[in-house]
Amino acid sequence: MKHGGDILSYQHLYDGQIIDFSSNINPLGYPKILDTIIPEVLGSLTAYPDIHYRVLRTAISEYLGCQPDEVLVGNGSMEILEHFCREAQRIVVCIPCFIEYIERAQIYRKKVKKIRLPDGFRCSTALFGNELQRGDVVILGNPNNPTGLRIAEDELLELQQLAEEQQAFLLLDEAFFEFCVEDYDSVRLLHGKENICVIRAATKFFGLPGIRLGYAYATQAIAEQYAASALPWRINAIADAAGRAIFRETAYIECSKALIREQRHEMFSELQKIDSIKVFPTHTNFILIKLLYTTEDELFQQLLRHGLLIRKASSFEGVDRSYIRLAVKDQKSNRKLIETLNRCV
């Protein structure tokens, strides 16, 4: 199970609507304004999108609090990440992490230095010791996936500094940023630093995995290098139009944050009451769990029989077959999961 969200492959095993806890998408769905906007922009399909995505990048810059020419846009966040893999001498990751960091590096035939996170999975500068080299691209999930943990603010500042000293580049994958407990904003914290890029996406928080819209903050020089080498017209006209609209949907944004905050709290508390699992603390909208008496496969099959799709976690390097990852969804779905889990584990 390399990725979550693959309902199609499992639908034949359950006669009914599967609830997907394997991918961590905003349970509110996308901002409703898109139901109006998209049908209105179909005419734009007959022309190429603006090759510079000027309006889109301006909308994103206002949301991120930076300049339009500091914004990178990609066909999903992975297209942006791939650019840095191609340019890297070596990739450095902390495991467990999102599998694509390692896969993209391998596709570009880059060496991958894997640093194992300690018990509890906290990322710290100390882990990198003397490991960094010139030309390294350090890719860190912030929050990390599947652990759900943010890098502490002081650690991140130190890490950027260390990377700078070693002439390494720090690539933060913040695909789940808006779901997180409010701590700091990397774009503001690291603004102007020449060895960083902060990647985010419409995918998770804006409930739009189908639209493929990733974006990032970096210095203008980096943004220009990226644009010069990325595929032209890499974002389709519908995603372009959606991206111009969604970041202004303040009510939707606040409402989504509140929902996840509340549901994370409730779900975490309820999960902690289950003796046969160990629940890891999380800062975001998914929760890593260690199964004490069963395996991911067994539980996966059991839950699927109840129409619940979960994420087996062993495909994350550094995590064995006793781990699963659960999305935080709407209250009704979460309660069904907790109830079923209580009977299964």
Next chain:
Amino acid sequence: MKHGGDILSYQHLYDGQIIDFSSNINPLGYPKILDTIIPEVLGSLTAYPDIHYRVLRTAISEYLGCQPDEVLVGNGSMEILEHFCREAQRIVVCIPCFIEYIERAQIYRKKVKKIRLPDGFRCSTALFGNELQRGDVVILGNPNNPTGLRIAEDELLELQQLAEEQQAFLLLDEAFFEFCVEDYDSVRLLHGKENICVIRAATKFFGLPGIRLGYAYATQAIAEQYAASALPWRINAIADAAGRAIFRETAYIECSKALIREQRHEMFSELQKIDSIKVFPTHTNFILIKLLYTTEDELFQQLLRHGLLIRKASSFEGVDRSYIRLAVKDQKSNRKLIETLNRCV
């Protein structure tokens, strides 16, 4: 002027609707069924597209006359082309050609062997003489851009054979295939060959530059390698849905072919009557022209003042500032262009 279709950059120079002869898109627009289908599939944006694009690839395979597992899909045809650039030892092109063949190769830091097409721009196996090496990827437009010429059937067969002998790979970019005079179908002609890939796209013929849907035929083994290294979910849900529908629009397809056939003939005849230009024969929906007494820049500015955007051709390596490329559009637009040209050159 690296690409056509960039109306946005020139709109401020003309107060009115610019007619775009710089990009070669079906003047009929996209199949009208999309106006119904797209609003109906917006709900699919909340889920990841099928990571294997099973239904989409089946629809394409029926259109191409091959098996679903022989179909590659990409975020525009360039994403597919880029894959082969990454895997190549060296890229071989015939100039003039679409600039992205060379740019993509350079982004992947691959050597590019450029073979100059002879007067008249016909591509033949003889041009490659002893030039091919093991690991070469030969990228040829079929029809070529900006020349509009197809490779003759016997030459193509010979070329595939030569490439096979030299352990080289032949990548055909057939983005304009359906617009062409009916000669042969490369997918049928080269079916089963292990050193070829035939790339096409929804972009031009289906009037969908905004949707970003490229596809290709190759052997199952190549299709699997591609899928394993390409970005996951690289085609967005709207493009996926569109691709499932458009290839069955037989009436639209036939009507588009007839329109271009007729308009190419009329436009070519009318252009030939203009003494101050040399018109090159074409097999497709665009026409290369040599200006005998003016430059691309001068004519570009003149025509823009009349609301007509043309493609300056000097950015195609091997073509100087006396060349332009014109799209074949609807009769009314074409006639306006001819009339204006008659006054300008």
